[in-house]
Amino acid sequence: AAQDNAFKxxxxxxxxxxxxxxxxxxxxxxxxxxxxxxxxxxxKKVQLIVKDDTSLPDVTRRLAQELVVNEKVNVLAGFGITPSATATAPIATQSKTPEVVMAAATSSITEASPYIVRTSFTLPQASVALADWAPKNGIKKVVTLVSDYGPGIDAEKFFKERLQFNGGQVVESLRVPLRNPDFAPFLQKVRDLKPDALFVFVPSGAGAAVMKQFIERGMDKAGIKMIGTGDVTDDDQLNDIGDGALGVVTSHHYSAAHPSAMNKKFVADFKKANKGLRPNFMAVGGYDGMRVIYEALKKTGGNGGGDALLAAMKGQIFESPRGPVYIDAQTRDIVQNIYLRKVQRKDGELYNVEFDVIKDVKDPGKSK
Ligand code: DHB
Known part of the structure; x- marks a missing residue:
């Protein structure tokens, strides 16, 4: 039957x-x-079943349960935010279904189930490089501003520890709610504190709001620089922010301006298929996640169950549009280059232009 031939x-x-x-x-x-x-x-005929969890973890869990029990999916994938990824972990474990995390980025997620494999990144991975760069570039006194949940708390902790190790100082750590944040009172506080820089982590999609308010309040003109992980200068929104974003330095694993042949083709193909939409780091996590699933299916010849697929996902080494990567067989987390980038105008558009690289960075947040 057609059903037996499906890989869902x-x-x-x-x-x-x-x-x-x-x-x-x-x-x-x-x-x-x-x-x-x-x-x-x-x-096997690969079938993609897309479900909208509206980023509410209770909904993610219910959808995952339905997909496993009713649809008998071979793999669970996606997971836009950390609470959605962790809410699904017990289902992955009980049903022995690989859970490919393509977006969420709190370090501890991969420890929530032995069936989780990650193709996105971790906030400790992205944050540490910036804390090495900052004090060498005149940024000693910093205020941190993060979304108040897993990835934000990881970013705050790992940036601060490394900055202090390097002789810098975090003078205040501010946390804003994940849902409907109002940045104004926090930015006012930052203005009063007059640090050399404000370090920001907000999830993908929220960066433009913070940056616009930062610029409107004249913070940059008051001598306060904005730095952060690349989530804040997200390729999906960068052009909407406008020239106020020029010069902002971030650290991250992917830029649409990454100058490899593979990335140029990826960006062109993605734009062509999506009415000119520029791919961001989330797109790359999804694209590479599909690669990991396809190669695992090939390697198992379409015969194995969840355990065989999982084994074939571990240790994969490949070139991604972001650069060379591998799935660490022990941690099931992605090891990748982290780039320092500066927002610049290129061909009439704003891009995160890479100017330095730290190669093969493992997640510094793993306890084991
Ligand atoms: C997470 C979500 C994001 O949109 C992002 O940019 C980084 C991390 C998360 O919830 O883990």
Whole structure:
């Protein structure tokens, strides 16, 4: 029967609500991967089942349960925010279904289930490089501003520890709510504190709001620089922010301006398939997640269950549009280059232009 021949990927994403850009980017990237690589792998017909969890973890968990029990999916994938990824972990463990985390980035996620494999990044991975760069570039006194949940707390902790180790100082750590944040009172506080820089982590899709308010309040003119992980200068929104973003330095694993042949082709293909939309780091996490699933399916010949697929995901080494990566077989987390980038104008558009690289960075947040 046609059913027996199906290989089902349950892709759970925030398609509506505050994190909808993440869902749109990852769905588009997954579909592009399938368009370029076909939907028949090892004799199986790959079927993508997209579900909208509106970024509410209770909804993610219910959808994951339904996908496993009713649809009998072979793989669960997506997960726009950390609470959605961790809410699904017990289902992955109980049903022995690989859970490919394509977006969420709190360090501890991979420890929530032995069936989790990650193709996004971790906030400790991205933050430490910036804390090495800052004090060498005149930034000694910093205020941190993060979204008050897993990835923000990771970013705050790892940036601060490394900056202090390097002789810098975090004079205040501010946390804003994840849902409907009002940045104004926090930015006022930063203005009064007059640090050399404000370090920011907000999730993908929220960066433009912070940056616009930062610029409107004349913080940069008051001598306060903005720095952060690349989530704040997200390729999906960078052009909307405008020239006020010029010169902002961030550290991250992906820029649409990454100058490799593979990335140039990826960006061109993605734009062509999506009415000119520029891919961001979420798209790359989705594209590479599909690669990890496809290669695992090939390697198992379409015969194995969840355990065989998981084993075939561990240790994969490949070139991503972001650069060379591998899935660490012990931690099931991605090891990748972290780039320092500066917002510059290129061909009439704003880009995060890479100017330095730290190679093969493992997640510094792993306890084991
Ligand atoms: C997470 C979400 C994001 O949009 C992002 O840019 C980084 C981390 C998260 O919830 O883990």
């Amino acid at each position: 990927i349950g892709l759970i994403l925030p398609m509506t609500g505050q994190q909808a850009t993440t869902g749109r980017q990852i769905e588009a990237a997954a579909k592009l991967y399938m368009q370029l690589n076909g939907d028949t792998v090892a004799g």
